[in-house]
Amino acid sequence: LDDDGGKEQAGETAVHLPVLLEEFVAAADVKHGDNWVDGTFGRGGHTRALLERGACVLALDCDAEAAAAAHELTREYPGQLVWRQGNFAELGKWCKQEQKSDLDGVLLDLGVSSPQIEAAERGFSFRSNGPLDMRMDRRNPLTASRLVAEWEEARLARIFYEYGDEKQSKRIARAIVEWREREPLTTTAQLAGLVERVVGGRGGGRIHPATRVFQALRMAVNAEREALVSVLPQAVELLRAGGKLAVISFHSGEDKIVKRFMKEHAQAERHDPAAAVNPPNPAHWFIKTKRFLPSRAEAARNPRARSAVLRVAWRNAKAFKKG
Numbered sequence: 001l002d003d004d005g006g007k008e009q010a011g012e013t014a015v016h017l018p019v020l021l022e023e024f025v026a027a028a029d030v031k032h033g034d035n036w037v038d039g040t041f042g043r044g045g046h047t048r049a050l051l052e053r054g055a056c057v058l059a060l061d062c063d064a065e066a067a068a069a070a071h072e073l074t075r076e077y078p079g080q081l082v083w084r085q086g087n088f089a090e091l092g093k094w095c096k097q098e099q100k101s102d103l104d105g106v107l108l109d110l111g112v113s114s115p116q117i118e119a120a121e122r123g124f125s126f127r128s129n130g131p132l133d134m135r136m137d138r139r140n141p142l143t144a145s146r147l148v149a150e151w152e153e154a155r156l157a158r159i160f161y162e163y164g165d166e167k168q169s170k171r172i173a174r175a176i177v178e179w180r181e182r183e184p185l186t187t188t189a190q191l192a193g194l195v196e197r198v199v200g201g202r203g204g205g206r207i208h209p210a211t212r213v214f215q216a217l218r219m220a221v222n223a224e225r226e227a228l229v230s231v232l233p234q235a236v237e238l239l240r241a242g243g244k245l246a247v248i249s250f251h252s253g254e255d256k257i258v259k260r261f262m263k264e265h266a267q268a269e270r271h272d273p274a275a276a277v278n279p280p281n282p283a284h285w286f287i288k289t290k291r292f293l294p295s296r297a298e299a300a301r302n303p304r305a306r307s308a309v310l311r312v313a314w315r316n317a318k319a320f321k322k323g
């Protein structure tokens with residue numbers, strides 16, 4: 001679960017420590033002039049590593065606040081970086097617009113960055129009071145407070161359960177509905193207090209009782225699952241033979257999506273129990289897949305890394321065909 005671990009205070013601003021950076025760099029095996037897309041620029045930790053090794057990077061982030069770090073890197077590495085405020089769910093569109101194809105790699109480092117969590121006014125954290133917002137892209141109309149005001153009780157319960165693995169999902173959804181019948185639920189402190197009262201001592205464990213609900217709401221507000229499911233085939237279509245798809249996830253539900261996608265498309269044959277000979281898999285897109293976990297040293301240094309998983313898949317030489 002990503003919480004606000006992994007931050008370091010530098011004056012007023014939280015610094016984002018890039019996760020699984022060494023493992024990513026080793027797998028990326030960047031050659032001078034390689035073409036990469038970083039779909040989750042954040043503060044540019046991974047992009048910087050690509051630029052240092054001579055790659056050209058198209059970087060996206062749906063959060064306008066990523067712009068300052070991007071402009072700094074653009075100055076440091078002239079001609080190598082293009083940053084756009086955009087959603088990686090539209091990867092194909094962005095690459096077409098920026099005339100990027102035959103990519104050497106696509107990176108997605110999912111979720112939120114430490115500076116986003118740390119900024120109380122963004123509403124991602126139960127640790128500091130702020131508006132219940134949680135939008136990565138503040139141009140979107142759906143805030144977390146609007147979501148808890150408008151979504152049906154059963155739908156709220158479902159997202160708490162599915163995105164947050166929250167066992168008390170139904171009781172929390174009920175308590176939200178009871179609250180909103182009296183007054184609007186508009187702050188992170190109100191929601192954190194409500195969850196704490198419902199879950200009470202039953203939260204047990206080492207994490208704050210509101211962690212799961214906050215994570216689930218964030219994923220729903222930003223349609224994170226939908227974006228992930230939609231980007232994976234788009235990324236494959238853009239890779240050259242031998243190009244890499246690298247995804248870092250922090251949530252078992254997301255990792256499952258990535259793992260299944262990579263596995264299905266790494267099989268040379270379809271496993272058809274009815275067939276005498278297994279037919280070839282027309283969507284055999286990957287020659288190899290590999291999983292990386294953080295080292296003990298990284299997990300000790302950066303609590304945010306503890307739940308991280310990096311999966312890399314290498315594209316095969318066949319022409320990509322949809323379907």
Ligand SMILES: C[S@@+](CC[C@H](N)C(=O)[O-])C[C@H]1O[C@@H](n2cnc3c(N)ncnc32)[C@H](O)[C@@H]1O
Pocket residue numbers: 016017018019039040041042043044045046047060061062063066086087088089109110111112113136227
């Ligand atoms: C974990 S951080 C990435 C950190 C980055 N790798 C670094 O080292 O600085 C994830 C970033 O991706 C952005 N993001 C999340 N989902 C996105 C999406 N669907 N499209 C574009 N950006 C997204 C978030 O706004 C956040 O800045």
